[in-house]
Amino acid sequence: MSLSREDVQHVAQLARLGMDDAELANMQEQLSSILGHIDVLNELDTDAIPPTAQVIALSNVWRTDEPRPSFSQETALQNAPAHYDGFFAVSAVLGGDEGGSA
Amino acid sequence: MSDLTLLTAAESRRALDAREISSVELTNAYLDRIDAVEPKIHSYLHVMTDIALAQAAAADTRIAAGDDVRDLTGVPVALKDILCTTDAPTTAASKILEGYVSPYDATVVAKLREQGAVFLGKTNTDEFAMGSSTENSAFGPTLNPWGENRVPGGSSGGSAAAVAAREAVISLGSDTGGSIRQPAGFCGIVGLKPTYGRVSRFGLLPFASSLDQIGPFTRTVEDTAIMLRSIAGQDRMDSTSAPIDVPSFTEKFGSDLKGIKIGVAKEYSVDGMETGVDAAMQAALKQLQDLGAELVEVSLPHTEYALATYYITAPAEASANLARYDGVRFGNRIEGDDLIDTYMRTRGQGFGPEVKRRIMLGTYALSSGYYDAYYVKAQKVRTLIKQDFDTAFETVDAIVAPTSPTVAFEMGSRTDDPYAMYLADVFTIPANMAGIPGISVPAGFSDGLPVGMQFFAKAFDESTLLGIAHAYEQAAGFYKELATV
Numbered sequence: 335m336s337l338s339r340e341d342v343q344h345v346a347q348l349a350r351l352g353m354d355d356a357e358l359a360n361m362q363e364q365l366s367s368i369l370g371h372i373d374v375l376n377e378l379d380t381d382a383i384p385p386t387a388q389v390i391a392l393s394n395v396w397r398t399d400e401p402r403p404s405f406s407q408e409t410a411l412q413n414a415p416a417h418y419d420g421f422f423a424v425s426a427v428l429g430g431d432e433g434g435s436a
Numbered sequence: 437m438s439d440l441t442l443l444t445a446a447e448s449r450r451a452l453d454a455r456e457i458s459s460v461e462l463t464n465a466y467l468d469r470i471d472a473v474e475p476k477i478h479s480y481l482h483v484m485t486d487i488a489l490a491q492a493a494a495a496d497t498r499i500a501a502g503d504d505v506r507d508l509t510g511v512p513v514a515l516k517d518i519l520c521t522t523d524a525p526t527t528a529a530s531k532i533l534e535g536y537v538s539p540y541d542a543t544v545v546a547k548l549r550e551q552g553a554v555f556l557g558k559t560n561t562d563e564f565a566m567g568s569s570t571e572n573s574a575f576g577p578t579l580n581p582w583g584e585n586r587v588p589g590g591s592s593g594g595s596a597a598a599v600a601a602r603e604a605v606i607s608l609g610s611d612t613g614g615s616i617r618q619p620a621g622f623c624g625i626v627g628l629k630p631t632y633g634r635v636s637r638f639g640l641l642p643f644a645s646s647l648d649q650i651g652p653f654t655r656t657v658e659d660t661a662i663m664l665r666s667i668a669g670q671d672r673m674d675s676t677s678a679p680i681d682v683p684s685f686t687e688k689f690g691s692d693l694k695g696i697k698i699g700v701a702k703e704y705s706v707d708g709m710e711t712g713v714d715a716a717m718q719a720a721l722k723q724l725q726d727l728g729a730e731l732v733e734v735s736l737p738h739t740e741y742a743l744a745t746y747y748i749t750a751p752a753e754a755s756a757n758l759a760r761y762d763g764v765r766f767g768n769r770i771e772g773d774d775l776i777d778t779y780m781r782t783r784g785q786g787f788g789p790e791v792k793r794r795i796m797l798g799t800y801a802l803s804s805g806y807y808d809a810y811y812v813k814a815q816k817v818r819t820l821i822k823q824d825f826d827t828a829f830e831t832v833d834a835i836v837a838p839t840s841p842t843v844a845f846e847m848g849s850r851t852d853d854p855y856a857m858y859l860a861d862v863f864t865i866p867a868n869m870a871g872i873p874g875i876s877v878p879a880g881f882s883d884g885l886p887v888g889m890q891f892f893a894k895a896f897d898e899s900t901l902l903g904i905a906h907a908y909e910q911a912a913g914f915y916k917e918l919a920t921v
Contacts, residue, residue, distance in 0.1 A: 337800075341800075342796070344803075345796050345799050345800045345803065346796065348799050348803060349755060349783075349795050349796060349799040350759075350762070350776070350779040350780055350783050351780065351783050351784050351787070351792055351795060351796065352777075352780030352781050352783065352784025352785070353784055353792070357792075361792070361793065361796060364793060364854055365793070365796060365797060365800070367854075367855060368747060368793075368797060368854060368855055368858075369797075369800075371743075371744060371747075371855055372744045372747060372748060372810070373744075374740075374741060374744050375741060375744050375745065375748075375813050375814065375817055376813075377741075378738075378741065378817060378820070380813060380816035380817060380820070383816040383817075383819050383820060384816070384819055385812055385815030385816050385818070385819065386815055386816075386818040386819040386822060387646060387815055388632075388646040388676070388871075389632055389646070389822060389869075389870060389871030389895075390632060390633045390676060390678060390871065392633075392675075392676065392678070395675035395676075397672060405539055409539045410539070412537075412539060413536055413537070413539075413765070413766035413767070414764070414765055414766065415763055415764070415766075415767070415768065415769035416769070422764050422765055424764055424775055424778070425771070425772075425774060425775050425778060426774075426775075427774075427775050
């Protein structure tokens with residue numbers, strides 16, 4: 335399996351990873367090589383095998399839906415790169431100037 | 437007493453309870469040792485000197501009053517810097533989290549705090565636990581105390597080197613594909629990956645959530661039992677933690693292995709395996725027989741597919757887990773022209789090369805058109821790998837295998853070839869895929885570097901696993917050999 339430059343750019347966009355041309359070229363070569371090793375799985379006929387997503391014998395785990403103490407707004411914001419009026423601040427998504435920052 | 441850092445956790449407990457030493461003395465001995473050897477080893481990203489001394493003083497008060505003295509009250513421990521702590525930074529050795537201080541403790545950290553353990557500091561790791569050598573740390577590599585210019589293994593290389601260099605009595609690491617057992621083997625100490633679900637993962641920065649498990653590094657199997665019972669148990673903050681009782685984990689300790697059947701899998705011998713590792717394994721198998729164990733050949737036919745299965749499953753889960761690092765709620769942000777550009781810059785510059793590689797691989801495996809061919813295919817092969825172990829455990833109590841095909845390799849020797857690095861975990865990955873417990877114990881040396889040997893047991897049968905490991909360790913005696921740093 336080898337990946338094209340366009341494949342790599344597409345995946346980088348999906349993953350929100352900004353990379354320059356040299357990094358993308360390196361990634362293209364390394365991912366193609368790793369996927370080549372992974373192709374060994376195609377030796378196995380798995381049509382009749384059920385998938386395993388996790389290995390523990392638990393299904394749904396429930397708890398009662400009761401309010402409990404949680405972080406204060408201040409604590410929740412303590413690591414935010416920017417906050418404004420008690421909220422996480424990001425640059426405007428829809429245009430305009432309303433998304434301020436602290 | 438001469439050098440307090442020579443004591444195990446069990447010996448420290450006895451000395452503390454007998455008032456032969458104080459926790460402050462013990463903690464100072466470790467802080468001095470850290471000062472002396474850190475320039476050569478770099479196990480720690482953050483040493484918690486003031487906090488450790490305050491905790492030690494509090495522990496001494498608790499011991500003097502006889503107030504709820506527990507296994508680890510006053511005992512100095514180190515924590516992999518991927519476990520959240522409220523009183524020290526938690527960075528996962530990533531620039532994207534530089535300076536981050538968690539608003540909550542990981543459950544394992546809270547449990548140790550409640551016991552009155554002393555936190556020496558946060559240890560180095562491959563960035564977000566992705567790697568096999570600790571060379572992927574954004575803050576510089578850790579060195580193996582056993583050999584000049586050798587890696588300590590990874591990803592929990594800082595935690596392994598800290599115990600091997602006696603910069604901590606015990607440390608905690610995390611194991612997603614071998615990240616506890618492989619560095620334990622490389623550093624000549626004991627490392628345990630508990631059964632998936634045995635230990636709460638709450639507050640462990642997630643890498644691959646269906647594989648990750650927290651476990652101890654120690655110099656003896658007895659200390660492993662002590663740490664495991666300190667951190668195990670169901671936790672309402674982790675719905676995958678199992679509602680299963682926590683025993684002492686020493687109840688099967690004995691001096692022989694009569695009546696125990698140990699499986700030897702022929703698939704755990706690969707091309708490129710070091711002759712010194714093979715020789716140590718043969719000697720260890722003989723030792724197990726001398727102890728009365730019956731060795732039984734078993735087959736785990738899908739072993740050779742485990743590495744490829746892992747390098748779909750783990751990156752796929754990682755790509756989703758690491759989506760949270762977007763520079764909005766925590767971590768570093770690099771502003772761009774708009775929100776999407778901010779994400780691209782923050783993540784592109786905040787993550788190192790291996791983390792980006794795995795996010796890319798995982799995103800690709802989950803993307804439209806490739807999901808069935810890669811992700812679902814890997815999940816199906818995972819079923820086969822688990823069935824291999826289920827079948828083997830119908831006839832044996834445990835399985836023995838080398839921990840790694842080689843001893844600790846040289847720094848920089850595998851950094852240019854990601855797949856060569858991945859091969860370091862070829863013998864440890866299957867246990868994560870199956871969710872079963874695995875322990876690496878020292879099994880001799882090859883050219884002066886430690887060889888690790890691992891045992892596997894059935895899910896939640898750590899008592900049998902530790903019983904076998906303890907009997908072997910006491911008979912073989914390699915745990916007495918200490919790195920000279």
